[in-house]
Amino acid sequence: MSKFPTFGEDDGMATVEYAIATLAAAALAGVLYLIVNGEAVVAGLTALIERALSVKS
Known part of the structure; x- marks a missing residue:
């Protein structure tokens, strides 16, 4: 197992997407x-609003 990240790993992707x-x-x-x-x-x-609240007589 490699200590370096590879392109296939998705660790942390959800945090970046959020x-x-x-x-x-x-x-x-x-x-x-x-x-x-x-x-x-x-x-x-x-x-x-003024038109809606106006009263026509």
Whole structure:
């Protein structure tokens, strides 16, 4: 048995995969945060809520 890792060993791969998935999720959350807090989105949501809450007489 060799003391050096070979290409066939997968020890630690799950940890690396979880780390990459966590980084990807954090990056996606950051992008979505920037989009949702954008001026156009905030203005659109505000207009939508104001229209929904307005009472026509």
